[in-house]
Amino acid sequence: MFVARLLLMAASLIAGLILHNLWRLFRQPSPWPRLFLLSISWTSGIATATTGTRVRRNVFYAANHHxxxxxxxxxxxxxxxxxxxxxxxxxxxxxxxCTINNTIFVSRENRLSVGNQVDELRDAMTGDQPVTIFPEGTTHDGSGLLPFKPSLFAALVPPPPGMLVQPVFLTYGRHTQRVAWIGEEKVTENFWRLLSYLKPITATLHFLDPFDPAHYPDRKAISAEVRARIGTAMENVAY
Structure with missing residues (x-):
């Protein structure tokens, strides 16, 4: 199963790369990075489902991280x-x-660069793609929420006009701990373990009620509100 999934992933990568460059050649916005990222989910044996109403524009997503x-x-x-x-x-x-999908890479260790990271995040929020952060700052097994790091929420103080924050509770149901990449496990080991797993897995994204960050006094208050909403959803969702 691992080899078959790896071959499918390679085939979709080659096709996606050709099509992405073709779109770029004609100076058209390329949908292929997104579609290839979605294909990684499929070829890893993970289906996706959603609940709630997803805000599609002028939105800043914040999700838990496994x-x-x-x-x-x-x-x-x-x-x-x-x-x-x-x-x-x-x-x-x-x-x-991640690079061709316009990911903003930040250093968790270099506190002196936080201001530049916030400025870069502000610029990204005015682009065509919504932005997602994982405020826990690391992955975990889904048994609870880790403390949130509020620093990047500073990009929302003040928020761009019309910008909403939408918390997202992400779960793999009873398979969450199998999917989780935690401790000293190498990413290659987690990759092997996930692609070798035969049972179907569904990733469910619960899009929670959005809120206006302008109604909150600072980054810590926004962070606390997001964490409270995801925590409530975690308590209420039955696996």
Whole structure:
């Protein structure tokens, strides 16, 4: 199964790369990075489902975080770009895909660069793609929420006109702990484990009620509101 899925992934990559460059040749917006990211979900054996009403424009998504596969799942459904740890930029395949999908890479260790990162995030929020952040700043097993890092919510103080924040609760149901990339596990080990798993997995994105960040005094208040809403959804969703 692993080999078959890997071959499918390679085939979709080659096709997507050709079509992406063809679109770029004619100076047209390319849908292929998003579609290829979605194909990674499919070839990994993960179907997607959604609940709630997704805001499609002028929206800033904030979601909980389990694994590297969250990126293709979320982008495949929403067409979003991401704020991601700069270590991902050097990953084979995923790093390149994130780059052509306009991902904003940030350093979690360099606190002196936070101001520049916030400015870059503000610029991205005025583009054609919605932006997603994972405010926990790392992956975990889904048994609860980690503390949120509020620094990047500073890009919403004040928010661009009409911008809403939409919290997203992402779960893989009873398979969440199998999908989760945690501890000292290497990303290659998690990749192998996921692609070798035979049972079907569904990633469900619960799009929660959006809110206007202009009604909150600062980044910490916005962060706390997002965390409270995702936490409530986590308590109420039965696996």
């Amino acid at each position: 694994s590297w596969i969250d990126i293709p799942v979320m982008s495949g459904v929403t067409g979003c770009t991401f704020v991601a740890n700069d270590g991902i930029e050097s990953w084979p395949l995923i790093g390149w895909l």
